[in-house]
Amino acid sequence: MRNNLTGNLPKVLFNTSSLIKIFLQQNNLVGSIPAVIATSPPIEYLDLRHNHISGKIPSSIGKLSSLVDLRITENNLVGSIPDSLGNISTLKILTLTGNKLSGTVPPSLFTMSSLTFLGLANNSLVGRLPSNIGYTLPNIQGLILSSNKFDGPIPASLPRAYNLRQLYLYNNSLTGFIPFFGSLPNLTELGLSYNQLEAGNWGFVSSLANCTRLTKLMLNGNSLQGKVPSSIGNLSDSLEWLWLRENQISGPIPPEIGNLKSLNRLYMDYNLITGNIPPTIGNLHSLVHLSLAHNKLSGQIPDTIGDLVKLNSLKLDGNNISGRIPESIGRCTQLQILNLAHNSLEGNIPSEIIKISSLSEELDLSHNYLSGGIPVEVGNLINVNKISISNNRLSGNIPSTLGQCVVLEYLDISRNKLSGKIPQFLTSLSSLQNLNLSFNNFGGEVPRGGIFYNASAVSIEGNDDLCTSIPTGGIPLCSMLVERKGKQNSSALILRIVIPTVAAVILILSCIATIYWRKRMQANPHLQEIGEHMRKISYKDIVRSTNSFSQANLIGSGSFGVVYKGSLKLQKDQVAIKIFNLNNYGANRSFIAECEALRNVRHRNLVKIITSCSSVDSTGADFKALVFQYMPNGNLEMWLHPEDLEHGERHILTLSQRINIGLDVAFALDYLHNQCASPLIHCDLKPSNILLDVDMVAYVTDFGLARFVFTPTNADSSTSLACLKGSIGYIPPEYGMSKEISTKGDVYSFGVLLLQMITGQSPTDGKFSDGASLHEFVRRAFPDNICGVVDPALLQDDRNTPEVMEKCVIPMVRIGLSCSMTSPKDRPDMGQVSAEILRIKHLASHMDVR
């Protein structure tokens, strides 16, 4: 053996009267197996494994009547297995695995009662397994028939072969139910993957609980349906592999799975599994590979996942998992693959997880709702080949520490809100082969060199402020930038001459101004705060940017004042400028309230303040304005009731847009009520205070009536700061009874808003007078006659099937109704509401609702 022997097997190989053991494995022997001429050679062991022997197995092999052990694994044998083999009554081990044998297996082979091991895997054998196989192979310990073309059921008698330890039938076309193997006390490995086997009532699992030595159970790629029973937790303590991937398993993961303490590979991916990831998963301390990817899991990732400190790969991608990424994952310091892509995760990327320096293959967090910046700790990923965090809501710059990820081959950060310059160090990442920076807010010159030489390896589209110095398709030349610089130089020159003469004057003026501002700021500490991190603009800037308050720029008005569209020099996008009418009672207070509120809050569904202006106008009167990001799609009122407006071109909101808007607003309110340092009550939620950006993402605006609640608990946050009003139709009934305001008041307004979005009916419509409210109108039709009240535009859309009505529309209406209950205590909390709408949203996206 292993002697690099070449050439044919000698014709006389078996013409011997003395040779008992022939070991020729792992050589380069060719040719075919010679015929056996002698009547009964004494050969007991014949091992020809791993050669290049071809041709058929001669029928005369049956004359080797003393043979105990015959191994011809991994050769090029063709044809069928001769049935004479079955005549060798002494044979214990027979393996022909890894040849090109075809045809059916002669029945004589399956009746060799002496056999302890039969290996016929990786051939092209066909036919059914004999039904009495369990009785005719009573001594069999290893039966390896995988990767052939066997069909029909697994014989019910197989569990009668009581000595069976290894049973591998994977990759065939076996059908029917998985038999009960509980009678096999020595069974250690059961591989039935890639057949068309069914689970039946899953009784085979409790039966397998009897097999206390089971270490490997592989059932992936079958037709298992229904729920994994809790008896899975009763499987052997020594179970190491549990593979259930690629079936049609539904229902939740039983928490009892946490009993399987020896598991090191758990694959349940590509099923239809629902529910949460049970926290008991954290008990599986030996787990090295965990994949629950491509299911319908929801809820949050349990913190206990961090107890799986031996994990090498964690794949949860393609589910509906929400909440934040638990920091505890940072304790999995042997992770090489972390894939949480295509979920609904939100919040920041915890620095803990981006510090896991063992990550070598991939870190994929793409297609979530992650926000904040890329943590600087990314520089710890010195072994990582692939980072994908595309399609999130990340902002800020690319941290310079990323330059330490020197073996990075693939970096995709597209479709975020990242900004700043594209760092030069990317040109020196020599392993980088694919760089996708597209659809962000990067600006400045695209670096040259390194990966940027290869246009097909870099994507930068959708970054409006990028320029290049070499003409490249679609990107403007930086020469424009040079022109601008030139202008700056000349103005710098002027300044250099003029400044000295004017400096003295400015100095004096600024002293006066400082004294003046100090005084004002003592009166208005909020302004001081805003001023600290925002560049203020002057009255003149506002006049200029609104084209002297031109009618064409006017985009809205209300009791507080007016809103203009404009553009500011310091801001590339258009802005909305809200000018307070200080003659109106409460306008000054409203300005202060709004400043105060927006200074303290930050959320992706709250409109962002860019700057403020507190000054005097041309007549010397006080002038106050706030500058916000401009929302090109206007407000929700315009979309729901365009007929009330002058230029009312009707764009109909689809169901999924309505669900998304509802979710955005619910997220914003949940944040205000439950996630701010002090709960903030908006007090004036209504469609005209919900703005829509170019992607139809909704933003809550107008904090002019907003109130902070300073209470130690926010369970039922309330305040008695009364004397305010909301808007008719959306004011909760208790405010009318001069009850104290509370977060539950916003919940009421939200409920009305939701009912309005689904029905298309305004709560201020004339027909809702005399005590008949929108809530009452919908409640009477709910749920059986709901189609009678749903916005006809939704009913006309044939994608909104009865199933969609039942699974999405009715639940949305139910939320709207419960939020707008008369009694505050009957209304849910915004946290519950947003979780429920998120659930509906996922359901809708699975039903392909658009």
Ligand SMILES: *[C@@H]1O[C@H](CO)[C@@H](O)[C@H](O)[C@H]1NC(C)=O
């Ligand atoms: C087989 O061996 C016998 C006796 O050793 C000899 O006579 C005979 O020629 C051999 N046959 C072949 C085909 O070599």
Ligand SMILES: *[C@@H]1O[C@H](CO)[C@@H](O)[C@H](O)[C@H]1NC(C)=O
């Ligand atoms: C098997 O053995 C029996 C009896 O010894 C014999 O009749 C039969 O021909 C043998 N079969 C083969 C295929 O050699």
Ligand SMILES: *[C@@H]1O[C@H](CO)[C@@H](O)[C@H](O)[C@H]1NC(C)=O
């Ligand atoms: C479980 O194993 C015991 C002993 O090994 C045996 O007596 C019993 O019949 C088995 N149960 C099942 C369901 O096969």
Ligand SMILES: *[C@@H]1O[C@H](CO)[C@@H](O)[C@H](O)[C@H]1NC(C)=O
């Ligand atoms: C699991 O085993 C426990 C203890 O042996 C038993 O009480 C329980 O009924 C079993 N569960 C199932 C689902 O078989």
Ligand SMILES: *[C@@H]1O[C@H](CO)[C@@H](O)[C@H](O)[C@H]1NC(C)=O
């Ligand atoms: C880059 O990302 C964008 C947006 O995610 C995608 O459309 C584009 O196909 C990507 N480009 C490459 C080369 O993968």
Ligand SMILES: *[C@@H]1O[C@H](CO)[C@@H](O)[C@H](O)[C@H]1NC(C)=O
């Ligand atoms: C350019 O990038 C593409 C995509 O990564 C790659 O297939 C190709 O080999 C690169 N060409 C050169 C010259 O490096």
